[in-house]
Amino acid sequence: MLQPCRQFLNFKTHTVKTNNLRQFSNALAAVIVFCFVFSCNSSADKTTDTDSGAKSSDTNKTADSEDPLPSWNEGAVKSSIVDYVTTVTKEGSPDFIPVSDRIATFDNDGTLWSEQPLYFQLFYILDQVKAMSAHHPDWKTKQPFKAVLDNNMGELMKQGEKGLLQIIAASHAGMTSDHFDSTVSQWIDTAKNPVKQKLYKELVFQPMIELVKYLQANQFKVFIVSGGGIEFMRAWAEGVYGIPKDQIIGSSLKARFDYNNGNPRIVKLAELDFNDDKEGKPVAIQRYIGRKPVFAAGNSDGDLQMLQWTASNTLKNFELYVHHTDSTREWAYDRQSHIGTFNKGFDEAIARKWAIADMQKDWKVIYPFEKQ
Amino acid sequence: MLQPCRQFLNFKTHTVKTNNLRQFSNALAAVIVFCFVFSCNSSADKTTDTDSGAKSSDTNKTADSEDPLPSWNEGAVKSSIVDYVTTVTKEGSPDFIPVSDRIATFDNDGTLWSEQPLYFQLFYILDQVKAMSAHHPDWKTKQPFKAVLDNNMGELMKQGEKGLLQIIAASHAGMTSDHFDSTVSQWIDTAKNPVKQKLYKELVFQPMIELVKYLQANQFKVFIVSGGGIEFMRAWAEGVYGIPKDQIIGSSLKARFDYNNGNPRIVKLAELDFNDDKEGKPVAIQRYIGRKPVFAAGNSDGDLQMLQWTASNTLKNFELYVHHTDSTREWAYDRQSHIGTFNKGFDEAIARKWAIADMQKDWKVIYPFEKQ
Numbered sequence A, B: 001m002l003q004p005c006r007q008f009l010n011f012k013t014h015t016v017k018t019n020n021l022r023q024f025s026n027a028l029a030a031v032i033v034f035c036f037v038f039s040c041n042s043s044a045d046k047t048t049d050t051d052s053g054a055k056s057s058d059t060n061k062t063a064d065s066e067d068p069l070p071s072w073n074e075g076a077v078k079s080s081i082v083d084y085v086t087t088v089t090k091e092g093s094p095d096f097i098p099v100s101d102r103i104a105t106f107d108n109d110g111t112l113w114s115e116q117p118l119y120f121q122l123f124y125i126l127d128q129v130k131a132m133s134a135h136h137p138d139w140k141t142k143q144p145f146k147a148v149l150d151n152n153m154g155e156l157m158k159q160g161e162k163g164l165l166q167i168i169a170a171s172h173a174g175m176t177s178d179h180f181d182s183t184v185s186q187w188i189d190t191a192k193n194p195v196k197q198k199l200y201k202e203l204v205f206q207p208m209i210e211l212v213k214y215l216q217a218n219q220f221k222v223f224i225v226s227g228g229g230i231e232f233m234r235a236w237a238e239g240v241y242g243i244p245k246d247q248i249i250g251s252s253l254k255a256r257f258d259y260n261n262g263n264p265r266i267v268k269l270a271e272l273d274f275n276d277d278k279e280g281k282p283v284a285i286q287r288y289i290g291r292k293p294v295f296a297a298g299n300s301d302g303d304l305q306m307l308q309w310t311a312s313n314t315l316k317n318f319e320l321y322v323h324h325t326d327s328t329r330e331w332a333y334d335r336q337s338h339i340g341t342f343n344k345g346f347d348e349a350i351a352r353k354w355a356i357a358d359m360q361k362d363w364k365v366i367y368p369f370e371k372q
Helices: A003-008 A020-030 A052-062 A078-088 A120-135 A147-149 A154-156 A160-172 A177-190 A206-217 A229-233 A239-240 A281-288 A303-313 A346-352 B005-010 B021-032 B052-062 B076-088 B120-135 B144-148 B151-159 B160-172 B176-191 B207-217 B231-234 B237-241 B281-287 B299-310 B344-351
Strands: A103-106 A221-229 A246-256 A264-274 A295-298 A318-323 A355-358 B103-106 B221-229 B248-258 B265-274 B295-299 B317-322 B356-359
Touching: A003 B299, A078 A355, A078 B221, A103 A206, A103 A281, A103 A303, A120 A160, A120 B144, A147 A154, A154 A160, A154 A355, A160 A264, A177 A229, A206 A221, A206 A295, A221 A229, A221 A281, A229 A239, A229 A246, A239 B299, A246 A281, A246 B281, A264 B281, A281 A303, A281 B248, A281 B265, A281 B295, A295 A303, A295 B120, A295 B144, A303 A318, A303 A346, A303 B317, A318 A346, A346 A355, B021 B176, B076 B207, B076 B281, B103 B207, B103 B281, B120 B144, B120 B176, B144 B151, B144 B160, B151 B160, B176 B231, B176 B265, B207 B221, B207 B295, B221 B231, B231 B237, B231 B248, B248 B281, B281 B299, B295 B299, B299 B317, B299 B344, B344 B356
Parallel strands: A103 A221, A103 A295, A221 A246, A295 A318, A318 A355, B103 B221, B103 B295, B221 B248, B295 B317, B317 B356
Antiparallel strands: A246 A264, B248 B265
């Protein structure tokens, strides 16, 4: 679906190596310059809620009430997940894993919720610039803000990396963590995906939420390990996924403590603290969790190192890739996509026999609202 | 007890502001240059296990079996803790705190275990340099290593900050996290405090362990937030305190993921990632936990910002300072000490009526081995 926008892919971001916001912007830049929803919707996106997913969810009604994964179709992937959990939680089993070692890590964008036509956090950035513009009258004539306000993505692209850094800084830094949290909370309760016309928080994957709950019910400690912003996710993901804030790990900006005459606050700074993607994911796992996972799920090459790290556990482990194959109910993309590229990871998953959930075949429903 | 060593305090470390290992070394440097146990033991340290603490622990036998804090003497501090926990966990109470907001943060050095005559992690550093010296024959003649091997702390001091950085790097970086973890684990199981002649891990505070368990039993999620090394603590603290590794937060070095031909590993680098002290503590709490605590415990000025941050919670909150007042059973120090300086925090605790646990008066026993 992204082909119509290929002509925009002329912006080199991956060669930049600095220790500031630039790293954080790379993933976003690769996307924003590639395709922007207001001009690039494909027909495949124009689905409704009454699609095949909604119909297939009818089968839930007859599902075994004890089925921990009712939104998964019977098949090799579902069986392998249930077999794994059953085996490693059975005392006396040679593959038994003590509770303290039951660490599961999930990517977020593309693994727990959709990520098309742009990472949802990027929509937040654009929406915030628009919302903040009332207090910045100069933005009407000042780039890169003017481009955002004019919905002129061609012009925004021309502003290059520097422009992107400016809109990230404007929407994420120079404010308290409390203020950022309440702004994201407000946004997530009201903002809709322009393609699906659903709240972003409705575009979470029902089968994956069931998987999270299934693991939690079996005393796995489930973490999110995402390239997305840590505070962006924490503002809503706890309520949506049932994963506590302190178990949500992501990319972060630096921050400072401000005593503020006895009304202390944390102020977010316009400097990258940590880029939680690719090689960063195992490093973040070590830093935040301190244990190697036994279960990891992702959907893109950005998750490959996390799965490699998990696969190197001497305890019995499970690696799961979500493959976006459903252009009707969700989106279909993999090797060629610049959002959620699934190429090297795809090859390695096949070679190492990791589980690959084919969204079209393995999932009865994609989103919770499809459930009857 | 530290007065005899004051003459050594001629090393300026607090003026250094860089973004590398130097920050990490400041706290350690302030100590190592101040007093070294092999030459500076005071008579107050030469206590035995059969001291007043052990005697007073006899009263445990008659304690109410339901007392959640049997090693605490009855008094204002114990009462205020129990009252607080009872109030905030009682549904319907105006001060009720939902489980997800029951976040408690504890400093480690001086709060959960002793920190005299030097931070225990510094003993680890010195011990490691000695242990590693077999593989580094040049250290016999090369400073700062020679000074460590010769137990010549005067010479080590002369090596200044640069020397300290070298021994930190040698003992903490350039190795895998797994190797570091196993080395610390081995050390903590065998190394003894030179003053108390007890394993370091035996020098934990029984009343504080009871407090941790009491909070956990009341569905508080308990975290360690310490200036000590995060991986140093995680190697042993989970087993000793019952606090999961992912709830142990501390200072950290940067690290990198090394694919290593399919045998991936995390390699620790000789560059500071985060200095989890003073203003760093609220920042770390925001980063790792994402919620403001309702309960915080510390013992020094390095914990003041954490307590200020906790005290700014709109939910009913509790701030506890441990005051080292027992020169017989533990150590006695506060405003003038260069380990665990308790001066500004002392003043603020008094002014704001925070709880101050007087170790001599409030604790029946200090260490678990004193219990009958």
